[in-house]
Amino acid sequence: MTHIAVLGAGVVGVTTAWYLRQAGYDVTVIERESAAGMQTSFANGGQISVSHATPWANPAAPMKALKWLFREDAPLLYRLRADKAQLKWAMQFLQECRADRADANLVQMVRLGLYSRDALQQLRADIDIDYEQQTRGIMHFYTNQAEFDAAIAPTERMQExxxxxxxxxxxxxxxxxxxxxxxxxxxxxxxYTSRDESGNAHLFTQRLAERCIEAGVKFLYDTEILALNTDDYSARPHVHSITIQPKGENAQTFSADSHVLALGSYSVSLMKPLHIHLPIFPAKGYSATYQINPRAPHLAPFVSLIDDEFK
Structure with missing residues (x-):
């Protein structure tokens, strides 16, 4: 049986492991944390939002970003520093702000979003997984007329x-x-997009990891991935093994027939020695959890909401 190693146990890595196992592969997931979904997937906003497919890189973004540079309460803070990787990413971002590129990216994001949402709904029907999901749709609301006007054309494009x-x-x-x-x-x-959803990404990832284990997927937690080992003589190097270091142990070699990289922004440093430069730069988001007053539950939102102006 073909053995595939999935590097990273976030929502992408665990879901990939599930589908690979269902397809008949022998799968091992390697994760530096002690459980699944403990990094980017831990406090994710949790929206299944095809409707939020307008790219960050769009013709209006450069001027907005310029204004936001001088605001401490900006919806998106960009702190300039002497960082070659950051500068390279920023230049690539600006290139994608052209109208033709923004539209092409919107098309791809909507297509991927529709497919992903359908796949999630099918997965939920197949294995009856519960992750505090809500199927009440997603609403973008606007308190700024210019922002609302700017949302109409992308909305019509998404409808198409x-x-x-x-x-x-x-x-x-x-x-x-x-x-x-x-x-x-x-x-x-x-x-308003009635078919969009929301849920707990951390809970989804951990519960799907449990299903993966029941299906025969192996998880190596508390294991750092140090390097991808390749055939240096090849023009297109093949990864034949990886170097890992389980917590409290010496580094060792782990072999598989194929490898799936699902480490988010940490993928960049692993790929760099292979002369593969991924256009990824990390952004930090914030989330907060509040207890709803049981005496006034009507004051809490029923529909998942997005304040577009303030992101």
Whole structure:
């Protein structure tokens, strides 16, 4: 049986391991943390949002970013520093801000999003996995007229591509989400995508990892991945093994027939010795969890919400 090593036990690595195992492969997942979903997937926003497919890189982004440089409360903080990798990423980002590139990227993101959402719904039906999922749709709301106006064209483009995102007026927005009523006088409009979802990414990753183990997938936790070992003489080097270091042990070699790299931004340093430069630069996000007052549950949002202006 072909043996595949999946490097990284985040939501992407664990889901990849599940599908590979279902396809009949012998699978080992290698992860430096002590459990699945403990890095980027740990406190993820948790939206299954095809409707949020407008690329960060778009014609309006450079001017917004320039304004945000001088604001400590900016929706996206970009701190300039003497970092060659950051500068290279920024230049590539600017190249993608052209209108033609932004549209091409939107098309790909919508297609990938639709496929991913369908795959998740099918997976949920197949194995009845519970991860605090909600299928109430996603609403983007706007308190700035210019931001709302700018959202109409991408929304129509998404509709052409099969994403059921619709522009709705303030009354519809408040009816769908009564928690918006206190700021109804500030709203300029909204969009709503009924088939989008939300859920707990950390819980999904850990519960799917449990299903993977039941299906025969092996997990090597507390194991650092130090290097990808290749045939140096090849023009296109083949990774024949990896160097790993289990916690408290010496480095050792681990072999598999194929390898899947699912380490997020940590993938960059592993690929660099192979002269493969991944255009990835890490961004830090923040999330907060609040206990809902049981005496006033109506004050909490029912629909998953996105404030587009403030990200």
């Amino acid at each position: 591509l099969g994403c059921e995102r619709h522009v709705i007026d303030i009354n519809n927005a408040v009816n769908l989400e009564p928690a918006l009523y206190p700021i109804a006088h500030k709203l300029k409009g909204a969009t």
